[in-house]
Amino acid sequence: MTSKLNVVPFVSVDHMMKLVLSVGVERFLTELSAYVEEDFRRWESFDKVARVAAHSPDGVIELMPTSDGTAYGFKYVNGHPKNTRDGRQTVTAFGVLADVANGYPMLLTEMTLLTALRTAATSAVAAKHLARGDARTMAIIGNGAQAEFQALAMKALLGIDHLRLYDIDRWASEKCARNLDGFGFDVITCSGTEEAVDGTDVITTVTAAKQRAAILTDNLVGAGVHINAVGGDCPGKTELHADILRRAAIFVEYPPQTRIEGEIQQLAPDHLVTELWRVIAGEAEGRSSRQQITLFDSVGFATEDFSALRYVRDKIAGTPFFDELDLLADPDEPRDLFGMLLRAAA
Amino acid sequence: MTSKLNVVPFVSVDHMMKLVLSVGVERFLTELSAYVEEDFRRWESFDKVARVAAHSPDGVIELMPTSDGTAYGFKYVNGHPKNTRDGRQTVTAFGVLADVANGYPMLLTEMTLLTALRTAATSAVAAKHLARGDARTMAIIGNGAQAEFQALAMKALLGIDHLRLYDIDRWASEKCARNLDGFGFDVITCSGTEEAVDGTDVITTVTAAKQRAAILTDNLVGAGVHINAVGGDCPGKTELHADILRRAAIFVEYPPQTRIEGEIQQLAPDHLVTELWRVIAGEAEGRSSRQQITLFDSVGFATEDFSALRYVRDKIAGTPFFDELDLLADPDEPRDLFGMLLRAAA
Known part of the structure; x- marks a missing residue:
């Protein structure tokens, strides 16, 4: 030929x-x-x-x-x-x-x-538009395959340089900390979710929990936090307690898909959510105050x-x-x- | 690794x-x-x-x-x-x-x-179940990329060894005849559809006609013929005059798809057709007599x-x-x- x-x-x-x-x-x-x-x-x-x-x-x-x-x-x-x-x-x-x-x-x-990379990139794009501008500290709950990519994308786009890691399997947190050694983070490995989220600006949940879990409960989420919920991504699999969802301004990729697969499957089908693209395009408001809790309910889209x-x-x-x-x-x-x-x- | x-x-x-x-x-x-x-x-x-x-x-x-x-x-x-x-x-x-x-x-x-091969194989499987058992002669109308594969599959499964070729571009017929040299066919290159179909047991239409064409008209189709209609395979693209369809027993792959893409898009949506798989599985009759005209309206299925x-x-x-x-x-x-x-x- x-x-x-x-x-x-x-x-x-x-x-x-x-x-x-x-x-x-x-x-x-x-x-x-x-x-x-x-x-x-x-x-x-x-x-x-x-x-x-x-x-x-x-x-x-x-x-x-x-x-x-x-x-x-x-x-x-x-x-x-x-x-x-x-x-x-x-x-x-x-x-x-x-x-x-x-x-x-x-x-x-x-x-x-490439999917791990694009998922982290998407989380960081959302956080750039939704987290407080002075956010520097992130908790990562679930320290498996996605964790390091999430950390590095948040560092690259937001300047996040303080990490607080927690996983039910301590080996995973240690693996994550070891892998990130040399990338310029201040890393603390924690022994529970409460310790991990204490004082953080961003909370990323990216566990492999297979059922309706409540990795994060309402009392742990303080004012002004941005929650990056990555792990709840199919019917029957959620990570956040529904009370958090009711307090937060919720941003999603494609509502017809997120209502089935995301954290908001726990809410009424007409619960108000904002499409992330509208915020990025300047058509909708993102964070409205320093006190607001923002939530990116990420499921991944084509x-x-x-x-x-x-x-x-x-x-x-x-x-x-x-x-x-x-x-x-x-x-x-x-x-x-x-x-x-x-x-x-x- | x-x-x-x-x-x-x-x-x-x-x-x-x-x-x-x-x-x-x-x-x-x-x-x-x-x-x-x-x-x-x-x-x-x-x-x-x-x-x-x-x-x-x-x-x-x-x-x-x-x-x-x-x-x-x-x-x-x-x-x-x-x-x-x-x-x-x-x-x-x-x-x-x-x-x-x-x-x-x-x-x-x-x-x-591989698609050319599977299309020919499917045509031959249909013809094996629908053409007369003593079929030995096939006309091929349209001598492009599919023609040789159709000929060889019909030879392999039915013993078709006489071919009558016609294409509006004589080069294509000559190409086809040349490519099939040495495969044991008796090949006649024809100068029109009428000449090509004369006395044949099977008629394969596989042209690239892009519109509602009538490559084959009703008067050319004699009793007992099996028609293998391969070229009409998308909305607006048909090869057979509707009168032929009304005389023939029609067999299709998947009716919901064939009614949109096949020759039968020319007919009423409730026109009787038989699913080929039922004939193969012994659940429906194929050819009912030596005189019947059978038609496999092939569009290709997953x-x-x-x-x-x-x-x-x-x-x-x-x-x-x-x-x-x-x-x-x-x-x-x-x-x-x-x-x-x-x-x-x-």
């Missing part, structure tokens, strides 16, 4: 790690956040479709497509809680960005790592994956951090697909 | 061609047909979802998912008629097969070539792609015809995704 039209750039897990490291994690998160913010600002230009889910007794496989009319993206993502029993990940993901004008894929990439795909597509240009996949048949004459096959035999 | 859980087998276009050639095209089509037929027979075990389409002025991008509860498959496919202007294909496709029990992809493969993915997945085992893609992040400890990133720097 003389043409390269058959080729699709592919970013493997190894290449994604090398790309992130070569850019620098904090700069990667900062630049990615700018893409996420830009796409939230032009929210209305997106074709927003509900995710297409295939449920089974052990888990779910979802396709999350979206398009801005110029590019089309989708993410394949699974969720299988029992996977860790045989050494597999609970969640894995990959994604594709395509050109709407000709339908050709422009990028195939791993998205397990546009955030789209932003991440766009960013990676732009960022790999000129780098060695991708392979060229021979994914698309490209006969010299479209009507001679069979002839292409015959010539391959020669 | 010591584990191989991160790896997904990938079949490139080049490997697909080599796989098909190493198996032999006719044997590949025969074996693939058996998978297609098996999946039609257990039709009711499939989760059938409408395709998820993103339309734009220049074309469409679709995701076609389905699952049998054990495996999950989806195909990405675009359709952009103007693509040939700049040397691109009108249609390209790729697909993924995943394990429902853990959500992990088991196969990523090109599907442009289960056929699923069958093709299953077949390729089984067939590549032990061959060199795939690569191993590092698609899935596989940290030693699921909660230490960030640590995996840090260790990659070392």
Whole structure:
């Protein structure tokens, strides 16, 4: 084949790690956040479709497509809680960005790592618009796979440099503290949620609790705090006591999805929430006072994956951090697909 | 990484061609047909979802998912008629097969070539059940990318060995005849549809006509013929005159889709059609007499792609015809995704 039209750039897990490291994690998160913010600002230009889910007794496989009319993206993502029993990940993901004008894929990439990065970037974009401007201290409740990314994104965008970590498994907090060593944080490992949230400006909840949990109870949340609720992200899985929700100004990505999957599944279906994109676009008020409790009820949305795909597509240009996949048949004459096959035999 | 859980087998276009050639095209089509037929027979075990389409002025991008509860498959496919202007294909496709029990992809493969093969295999499975048992002669109206695959599948399953080719562009017929040289056909290149269909047992229409065309008119269709209508496959695109449909016993894949996309979009929405799977499963009658005109109104359905993915997945085992893609992040400890990133720097 003389043409390269058959080729699709592919970013493997190894290449994604090398790309992130070569850019620098904090700069990667900062630049990615700018893409996420830009796409939230032009929210209305997106074709927003509900995710297409295939449920089974052990888990779910979802396709999350979206398009801005110029590019089309989708993410394949699974969720299988029992996977860790045989050494597999609970969640894995990959994604594709395509050109709407000709339908050709422009990028195939791993998205397990990239989803962690875009989730943290989205949390930081929301916090930038909702937390108090002088916020410097964050509690992270749940110190698993997301924790370090959340910390670094908040540092990059808000200047958060004091962390108070708590996890029911102390090993996880120690792992998190160790991994963040050298990134310029003042880290305190705590022995309970109450200790962790004491005096913090931002509270991030990102536990793996599988049921209606109340990781955070109302009495622990002081005035002026911004809550970044990341872990409640599917029906039946919540982290905050409902009383907190009733005191807070609630901001969400896409209400039809958040009302099913987010913390607000605990509230009446008509409880007032504000779409984050409206705050970013200047169409709605964010934080109204220093005393207000703000809550970003994050469940993850297809546009955030789209932003991440766009960013990676732009960022790999000129780098060695991708392979060229021979994914698309490209006969010299479209009507001679069979002839292409015959010539391959020669 | 010591584990191989991160790896997904990938079949490139080049490997697909080599796989098909190493198996032999006719044997590949025969074996693939058996998978297609098996999946039609257990039709009711499939989760059938409408395709998820993103339309734009220049074309469409679709995701076609389905699952049998054990495996999950989806195909990405675009359709952009103007693509040939700049040397691109009108249609390209790729697909993924995943394990429902853990959500992990088991196969990523090109599907442009594979779709041509599965479409021909499906046509042949239908004809095996609907054409007269002594059918030996087939007309192919439209001699583009699908023609040779249709011919070989019909030969493999029915013993069709006489072909009568017609295309409005004589080059296409000559290309098709040349490509089929050495495959044991008696081929006649015709100068019109009437000449092509004269005395044939099976008529395959597979043109690229973009509008309501009448490639085949009623007077040309004699008693006892089986019509394999492949080219009418989207709203506004049909190949057969409606009078033929009114004389024929009509068999379809998935009625809700065929009524929108197939030849029967020309008929009333309650016009009687029979689902092909019922004939294969022995629940409905196929051909009722030697005189009856049977019509398979084929538009392509997700289960056929699923069958093709299953077949390729089984067939590549032990061959060199795939690569191993590092698609899935596989940290030693699921909660230490960030640590995996840090260790990659070392």
